[in-house]
Amino acid sequence: MTRALIIHRAGPQVTVQDRGRPGLLGQGLSQGGAADPVALAEGAALLRQPASHAALEMAGMGGSFEVTQDTRIALTGAPMQASIDGQALTWNASHLLRAGERLEIGAAMRGIYGYLHLGGGVATEEVLGARAAHLAAGIGRALRPGDRLPLGDDTRAEVGLTLDPEPRFAGGTVRITRSMQTGLFAPEMLDRFQATAFRRDARGNRMGARLEFEGDPFAASGQLSILSEVIVPGDIQMTGDGTPFVLLGECQTTGGYPRIGTVIPADLPRVVQAGPGVTLRFEVIDLDAAIEAHRRHVTALAKLPSTIRPLLRDPAQMQDLLAYQLISGVISAHDDHLNGD
Amino acid sequence: MSQTDIAPFPRIAPVGIAGLLVSFADRLSEPANRAALAFRAAIEAAPLDGIEEVSTSLTSAFVRFDPLHLDHARLMAHLQELLKAQDWTRADLPGGRRHFRIPCVFGTDLAPQFDEAARAAGLSAQAAIDSLTAARPRVLTIGFAPGQPYTGQLGPEWDIPRQTALTPRVPEGALVVAIRQLIIFSAATQTGWRHIGQTAFRCFRPEADDPFALRPGDEISLRAITPAELERIRAEDQTGHGGADVEVIR
Numbered sequence: 052m053t054r055a056l057i058i059h060r061a062g063p064q065v066t067v068q069d070r071g072r073p074g075l076l077g078q079g080l081s082q083g084g085a086a087d088p089v090a091l092a093e094g095a096a097l098l099r100q101p102a103s104h105a106a107l108e109m110a111g112m113g114g115s116f117e118v119t120q121d122t123r124i125a126l127t128g129a130p131m132q133a134s135i136d137g138q139a140l141t142w143n144a145s146h147l148l149r150a151g152e153r154l155e156i157g158a159a160m161r162g163i164y165g166y167l168h169l170g171g172g173v174a175t176e177e178v179l180g181a182r183a184a185h186l187a188a189g190i191g192r193a194l195r196p197g198d199r200l201p202l203g204d205d206t207r208a209e210v211g212l213t214l215d216p217e218p219r220f221a222g223g224t225v226r227i228t229r230s231m232q233t234g235l236f237a238p239e240m241l242d243r244f245q246a247t248a249f250r251r252d253a254r255g256n257r258m259g260a261r262l263e264f265e266g267d268p269f270a271a272s273g274q275l276s277i278l279s280e281v282i283v284p285g286d287i288q289m290t291g292d293g294t295p296f297v298l299l300g301e302c303q304t305t306g307g308y309p310r311i312g313t314v315i316p317a318d319l320p321r322v323v324q325a326g327p328g329v330t331l332r333f334e335v336i337d338l339d340a341a342i343e344a345h346r347r348h349v350t351a352l353a354k355l356p357s358t359i360r361p362l363l364r365d366p367a368q369m370q371d372l373l374a375y376q377l378i379s380g381v382i383s384a385h386d387d388h389l390n391g392d
Numbered sequence: 393m394s395q396t397d398i399a400p401f402p403r404i405a406p407v408g409i410a411g412l413l414v415s416f417a418d419r420l421s422e423p424a425n426r427a428a429l430a431f432r433a434a435i436e437a438a439p440l441d442g443i444e445e446v447s448t449s450l451t452s453a454f455v456r457f458d459p460l461h462l463d464h465a466r467l468m469a470h471l472q473e474l475l476k477a478q479d480w481t482r483a484d485l486p487g488g489r490r491h492f493r494i495p496c497v498f499g500t501d502l503a504p505q506f507d508e509a510a511r512a513a514g515l516s517a518q519a520a521i522d523s524l525t526a527a528r529p530r531v532l533t534i535g536f537a538p539g540q541p542y543t544g545q546l547g548p549e550w551d552i553p554r555q556t557a558l559t560p561r562v563p564e565g566a567l568v569v570a571i572r573q574l575i576i577f578s579a580a581t582q583t584g585w586r587h588i589g590q591t592a593f594r595c596f597r598p599e600a601d602d603p604f605a606l607r608p609g610d611e612i613s614l615r616a617i618t619p620a621e622l623e624r625i626r627a628e629d630q631t632g633h634g635g636a637d638v639e640v641i642r
Contacts, residue, residue, distance in 0.1 A: 284408075345459065
């Protein structure tokens with residue numbers, strides 16, 4: 052029998068995601084894929100499997116899961132409360148989920164999108180070359196209780212590995228480049244945009260993040276007569292009421308609102324993972340600096356597998372209460388590190 | 393880079409760190425659309441290493457590339473050289489174009505903004521249907537949503553603005569009009585365009601071998617049918633064509 056993941060309970064938006072479907076812009080289909088591609092790469096590194104494997108993306112809230120045969124799992128992205136049969140699990144680590152055990156994943160403690168990776172990957176049918184749900188295009192859907200997802204073959208056995216996640220859950224400065232319509236905004240407008248503190252509106256989704264701020268609306272000249280033009284993820288469009296909207300992987304492929312700039316790919320996960328109360332600021336950098344930042348980002352992702360190390364004290368494997376308390380201290384220190392990024 | 397904002401057409405501008413946009417006009421025109429389609433085809437015919445995809449919007453061609461393998465200056469020079477090679481506004485349309493004759497219910501409760509749109513165009517209901525069924529607009533671009541065609545241009549009487557307030561939801565297959573263009577929606581969506589007709593044509597068929605029904609350069613025309621006929625077509629249609637006849641344009 053094929054190994055399968057059984058969904059007993061799921062938050063409102065748990066979907067299968069991989070790297071999406073690049074190359075179909077001209078057909079009107081945006082790439083989509085994991086909202087936080089860094090988390091996808093981290094999960095692949097923890098399980099030592101290809102980054103092309105599909106995982107579950109959990110927006111804000113996880114679910115309750117079971118596997119039909121022993122399966123390696125890894126947890127990355129927005130840290131969530133997680134346990135196997137009541138034993139707490141370390142986030143950003145790999146674990147063994149035995150057949151019949153219950154994996155419970157709760158609400159995000161920081162950030163928005165958490166990821167559950169499975170050894171061998173989720174092996175649902177591909178549509179247009181990928182398994183990722185693209186909700187806006189009607190490809191796939193959010194998972195529901197009772198769903199069973201087939202899993203691919205897993206040739207490896209090692210678990211109990213961890214990594215230090217790239218900091219991206221505490222907001223901060225997001226670098227942007229000028230784009231084709233930046234010149235439509237007066238220089239003072241662009242200055243004020245860079246001096247403004249933004250918060251991500253909780254209504255955001257995989258298509259985009261609306262940003263709230265205090266102050267006058269931002270507006271371009273000739274805003275209503277702009278010809279609809281190509282959109283790339285990271286584009287910051289200024290909607291009719293002067294509110295910025297950062298477009299994400301599952302956005303429409305063209306849009307008629309002017310764009311003040313584009314978030315560089317290395318910093319887009321900071322926007323994607325900006326949870327409640329987190330502040331974002333934007334800084335315009337020149338193209339050369341942006342490409343250098345991109346080079347470092349791509350290199351860091353490629354090196355992820357070499358940063359994996361054993362999770363020496365996994366609370367899930369500790370029966371001793373005293374030891375467990377000690378470990379909690381270690382986890383807290385880790386959290387502080389994350390908050391300070 | 394601000395000088396590109398005021399440069400004459402055609403102009404090249406960055407989109408993010410991995411894209412360059414070649415624009416032929418800032419207003420829709422047939423020659424600018426023709427230029428965009430032909431220029432895209434020319435890039436694809438001899439792609440530089442590092443180019444990942446090329447697409448078009450109404451009046452521009454977009455090149456997405458890997459900036460770590462192909463630098464901006466080199467791609468920019470390549471595109472400028474290509475721009476000089478010919479007058480792209482006089483280029484041929486893409487080969488293999490097709491004409492889709494699509495059955496459509498105009499007005500009724502299936503398309504409740506038909507009368508309003510006809511009035512905005514200064515036409516009686518019958519004159520509006522005559523005008524729309526006589527037109528043979530071309531697919532100018534596929535975009536916004538998968539497989540979704542922007543077609544045009546209709547006569548100047550159809551130069552009606554988008555509504556300021558959005559209609560919360562029009563269904564898949566809805567025919568909508570604004571600014572001398574017609575769109576058939578590929579999925580249910582909210583829109584500022586007026587819903588004037590309803591078809592059973594599916595622009596995006598994710599389960600099919602050829603999921604995207606239309607290509608830029610294809611032409612469409614509309615055949616007026618009754619709601620009962622639309623119902624029958626829906627019941628019988630296996631292909632997603634919604635009763636449309638298809639012929640290759642020669």
